[in-house]
Amino acid sequence: xxxxxxxxxxxxxxxxxxxxxxxxxxxxxxxxxxxxxxxxxxxxxxxxxxxxxxxxxxxxxxxxxxxxxxxxxxxxxxxxxxxxxxxxxxxxxxxxxxxxxxxxxxxxxxxxxxxxxxxxxxxxxxxxxxxxxxxxxxxxxxxxxxxxxxxxxxxxxxxxxxxxxxxxxxxxxxxxxxxxxxxxxxxxxxxxxxxxxxxxxxxxxxxxxxxxxxxxxxxxxxxxxxxxxxxxxxxxxxxxxxxxxxxxxxxxxxxxxxxxxxxxxxxxxxxxxxxxxxxxxxxxxxxxxxxxxxxxxxxxxxxxxxxxxxxxxxxxxxxxxxxxxxxxxxxxxxxxxxxxxxxxxxxxxxxxxxxxxxxxxxxxxxxxxxxxxxxxxxxxxxxxxxxxxxxxxxxxxxxxxxxxxxxxxxxxxxxxxxxxxxxxxxxxxxxxxxxxxxxxxxxxxxxxxxxxxxxxxxxxxxxxxxxxxxxxxxxxxxxxxxxxxxxxxxxxxxxxxxxxxxxxxxxxxxxxxxxxxxxxxxxxxxxxxxxxxxxxxxxxxxxxxxxxxxxxxxxxxxxxxxxxxxxxxxxxx
DNA sequence: GCCGTTTTCGGCCCGACTGTTTTCAGTCG
Numbered sequence: 001x002x003x004x005x006x007x008x009x010x011x012x013x014x015x016x017x018x019x020x021x022x023x024x025x026x027x028x029x030x031x032x033x034x035x036x037x038x039x040x041x042x043x044x045x046x047x048x049x050x051x052x053x054x055x056x057x058x059x060x061x062x063x064x065x066x067x068x069x070x071x072x073x074x075x076x077x078x079x080x081x082x083x084x085x086x087x088x089x090x091x092x093x094x095x096x097x098x099x100x101x102x103x104x105x106x107x108x109x110x111x112x113x114x115x116x117x118x119x120x121x122x123x124x125x126x127x128x129x130x131x132x133x134x135x136x137x138x139x140x141x142x143x144x145x146x147x148x149x150x151x152x153x154x155x156x157x158x159x160x161x162x163x164x165x166x167x168x169x170x171x172x173x174x175x176x177x178x179x180x181x182x183x184x185x186x187x188x189x190x191x192x193x194x195x196x197x198x199x200x201x202x203x204x205x206x207x208x209x210x211x212x213x214x215x216x217x218x219x220x221x222x223x224x225x226x227x228x229x230x231x232x233x234x235x236x237x238x239x240x241x242x243x244x245x246x247x248x249x250x251x252x253x254x255x256x257x258x259x260x261x262x263x264x265x266x267x268x269x270x271x272x273x274x275x276x277x278x279x280x281x282x283x284x285x286x287x288x289x290x291x292x293x294x295x296x297x298x299x300x301x302x303x304x305x306x307x308x309x310x311x312x313x314x315x316x317x318x319x320x321x322x323x324x325x326x327x328x329x330x331x332x333x334x335x336x337x338x339x340x341x342x343x344x345x346x347x348x349x350x351x352x353x354x355x356x357x358x359x360x361x362x363x364x365x366x367x368x369x370x371x372x373x374x375x376x377x378x379x380x381x382x383x384x385x386x387x388x389x390x391x392x393x394x395x396x397x398x399x400x401x402x403x404x405x406x407x408x409x410x411x412x413x414x415x416x417x418x419x420x421x422x423x424x425x426x427x428x429x430x431x432x433x434x435x436x437x438x439x440x441x442x443x444x445x446x447x448x449x450x451x452x453x454x455x456x457x458x459x460x461x462x463x464x465x466x467x468x469x470x471x472x473x474x475x476x477x478x479x480x481x482x483x484x485x486x487x488x489x490x491x492x493x494x495x496x497x498x499x500x501x502x503x504x505x506x507x508x509x510x511x512x513x514x515x516x517x518x519x520x521x522x523x524x525x526x527x528x529x530x531x532x533x534x535x536x537x538x539x540x541x542x543x544x545x546x547x548x549x550x551x552x553x554x555x556x557x558x559x560x561x562x563x564x565x566x567x568x569x570x571x572x573x
Numbered sequence: 574g575c576c577g578t579t580t581t582c583g584g585c586c587c588g589a590c591t592g593t594t595t596t597c598a599g600t601c602g
Contacts, residue, residue, distance in 0.1 A: 025585055029574035060575050098591085100600050133593060141591090186602085199602085227590055242602090257587090262602060269586040274579090280587050 002481075003044045006070060007037035009079060010063070015091045016082050018101040019108075032058035032263070037067075039317060041516025045071055046485055057318065087114040097145035098138065106131060120146045148238075156194030157239065158474060159541055160504025163188065165239065166198050169217075176213050178206040180248045185258030189311045191544025193474055193507050197232075197240035201258045203295075207245035214243050250282050252294030256301075257281035263316035264309075271304045271320070312547035317515075331547035332526070336559040337539055339368035342413065342436050342467060342499065342527035347392050348373035349381035351532045354392075354408075355399040360533030362405035368562050370434050371396055372411035375423035378440060384412070386428055393431075407562050409433035413467055413529075418442040420453040422460060429462035434569055436499070436527075438467035439480060447481040454482065458490045461572055465525045465557075466491065468501040468508040476505070488517050495572070497523040497557045500549075502542025503535070514549035524549075524556045 014030035036058045037044060047053055048071050053064040066076045090104050093116050099107075107113040110131060113122055123143040128134050166184045173182040179202055183189070186199030204210045211231055215223055224232040224240070232242045246254035257265060257280070272279040276287060284292040284303055294300045298308045306323045310331055313319045322328045344350030345357050352360075354371055361369040373392070374383040384392060393410050400408045411434035415423035418441060422429065429435050437457040443450065457463050469487065470479035491498050498517055501508045506529070509517070514524060526542040528535050546556060553559040557568060 023574085026574050028585080032575080058575070062574060098600065102599060133598075135593060137592060225590060230589060232590090258602085260602075262586090265602090266586055273586080278587080282588085 001044075001071060001074070003037055003040050006044050006067060007034045009070060009076065010034035010037065010066075012088060012091050013076075013079055013082065015094055015101070016086045016088060019090055019094075019105045020082070020086050021101075021105065029058065029060075030063070033063045035263070036317075039315065039512050041484075041512040041514075041519075043483070043485060057316075089115045092116045093119050095149060096142060097148075098141050099145075103134075116146065116149075151238070156196055156475075158194055158504050159188065159192065159544070160538075162195045162198060162239075163504075163540070166200065169198065169200055169241065172217070173200065173202055173210070173214065176204075176210055178204045179210055180204060181251060183255055185244075185255060186242075186260060189259045190261065190314060191312045191541070191548060193504075193510070193545075197242055199242050199244070199258050201244045201246065201251070201255050203248045203251035203254075204245055205247050207247075210245050211243065244281075246281065249293045249295055252296045252298070252300050253279070253283050254281045256294075256297050259311050259314060261315050264314040264320070267316055267320045268300075268304060271306075275304070277303070310547055312544055313550060315548070329550050329552050331549075332543060332551050332553040332556050332559060333547075334540055334543045336553040336556070337366075337526060337543065338561060339366050339370070339407075339558045339565070340528060340530065340536060340539075341370045341411070341434060341465060341525050341558050342372050342501075343369060343530040343536070344373050344413070345371050347371075347388065347395075348378075348383055349531060353399075354396055355402055357530070357533060358399050358403040358406055358408055360536055362403055364536055366406055366536075368407040368409060368565065370409045370411040370436075372413045372434065372436050375412055375414045377415050377417065377423045383415070383423075386424065389424075389428065390431070411436060413438050414463075415440060416453050416457045418445070418453075420456040422457060422463070426460070426462060429460070432462070434465070435463050436465045436467040437463045439469075439471050443471045443477070443480045445480070447483060450480045451483040451486060454487055455490050458487070458494050458496060463496060464569055464572065465497045465499050465527070467499045467527070467529070468506050469498055470508050470510075470513075472508050472510075473505055474507060479508070484513055484516070488513070488520055488522060491517070492520055492522045495523070495568075497525040500524055500526050500542045500545045502526055502528045502538040502540070502545075504538060504541045507541060507545050509545070509549075511545050511548035514545060514551060518549055518551045518555055522555070524551055525558055526556055527558070 010030050011034035014027050018027045036056050048068055053059055053067055070076050090108055093099055093104050111122055113119050122128055123139050128139040129136050166188055170182045173179055181203040183201050185201050187195040202210055219235045220233045221236045222234050224234055230244055234240050244254055244258055269279045277284040301308045309319050309323055340361055343357055345354045346352055358369055374381040376383045376385045396408050396410050411432055413436045416437050416439050417423060470482060472479035498509055500514055526546055528538040530536045
């Protein structure tokens with residue numbers, strides 16, 4: 001079983017226990033363990049084999065032994081017993097908005113509902129409103145939420161869609177009279193791969209007109225809820241947006257609160273309690289009733305005796321403890337990136353000439369750009385034959401004369417063939433400044449085979465970077481089944497970098513694997529895989545993943561000045 | 574069920590909003 005499958009069992013266990021009415025802290029313990037498992041950068045089978053399950057945050061004696069049982073027998077007797085008691089299909093109806101464990105339990109016990117389809121039928125038949133505490137409005141909301149669930153292919157949208165949408169709102173909010181500041185919060189600010197909605201936080205001492213103006217934005221289809229400080233709307237395209245408006249004097253605590261994650265916030269509130277303070281989005285409160293307001297987020301952390309923690313690191317993955325102990329790393333920032341190491345031109349499947357890409361890179365202030373078009377076997381992408389590759393080198397030199405502000409290098413994104421060989425012979429690879437080796441085909445091979453292909457590429461002395469190592473597409477194609485520990489170890493052994501592909505549909509490596517690589521002392525490259533000048537803007541998302549991985553600039557090869565980069569490349573093949 | 578520079582037991586975050594209520598439970602983040 002893989003990490004995600006194991007995590008799902010524990011998250012389902014938490015849901016079932018909650019429906020059953022178990023003590024909430026027992027439920028939360030299972031949920032916390034599930035979250036830790038899903039963000040674990042190492043294969044859980046390896047962690048179990050080496051007896052380190054208890055090192056996982058939130059995994060104690062009881063859950064560790066259940067993980068062991070699951071990995072060795074394929075099931076957990078505790079879960080089997082629970083599932084015999086509470087129908088496990090009830091978990092799916094918790095996805096419905098306004099339906100939590102209490103309602104799910106009542107639908108089941110009082111109406112015999114066990115599945116989403118049965119819940120929908122009961123709502124349509126008007127049978128929900130008969131329950132005490134439920135009326136027509138509740139029933140209508142539930143029905144509406146079920147339909148919304150069915151319409152959306154997934155309940156999450158890509159950060160590549162959400163980010164620009166949020167920026168558009170923020171610009172307009174900042175222009176409103178009486179608005180001192182506007183920021184995105186939530187998963188978006190933490191640079192998660194996907195978000196469920198947009199959380200926007202505005203500082204204003206006159207909240208009412210700001211709220212009103214927001215509700216009248218043309219893309220707003222309907223208002224889901226509205227109070228003094230919060231409003232929630234649905235846009236015509238189905239995107240949900242939440243707006244918080246707080247006075248300037250609270251903006252720091254409000255932004256901190258709205259950024260989350262929930263688990264991170266719980267940690268901070270626990271720390272606050274240790275200091276005799278109660279923390280909420282409005283500020284700190286002493287037992288005496290005296291309040292401490294924070295206009296800036298830094299003040300919130302300072303009050304707790306902490307340095308400011310970057311939003312991308314706020315996932316309760318040890319950042320609070322690291323901050324307390326003064327060993328929180330400074331993660332790489334967008335401004336640290338000095339070059340792009342993986343970009344395509346119209347020589348293969350890019351949209352734009354080499355010179356056009358060079359001008360775009362120069363316009364962004366990059367110091368170097370590697371043109372890395374596809375290799376010969378990738379016919380669908382117009383991969384370059386050896387002859388065309390050599391011809392391209394001359395064109396790159398000519399482009400360099402035309403665009404002097406950015407150093408142009410010739411690379412290639414070389415196919416790792418199904419049998420593990422590379423798509424160009426070594427003597428051709430040796431002619432290139434930089435080699436990105438990538439998998440595009442036969443991603444579904446068994447673990448041993450696909451892992452061996454990547455290892456073979458890593459051992460080739462000409463390969464500098466492995467591109468989008470797992471091949472996953474978010475919400476689309478599954479990652480290849482790789483022995484990631486072996487890949488990370490080999491990459492470190494051979495002093496090559498693993499790519500964080502910044503395309504928001506890829507983000508590959510993901511944050512968990514990238515963090516594991518950093519822990520082990522490896523190197524990353526943040527590459528956009530640009531096929532169009534605009535795609536170089538994807539760097540932002542790749543940096544987000546690297547920051548979530550706690551990667552310092554030092555560990556990212558394209559933050560290095562060109563001389564150091566060339567030295568690293570030249571040290572190999 | 575987890576966890577510990579106040580603890581191996583006794584804690585484990587806090588408030589807004591909604592709908593159905595006559596004061597609160599449930600959900601959400």
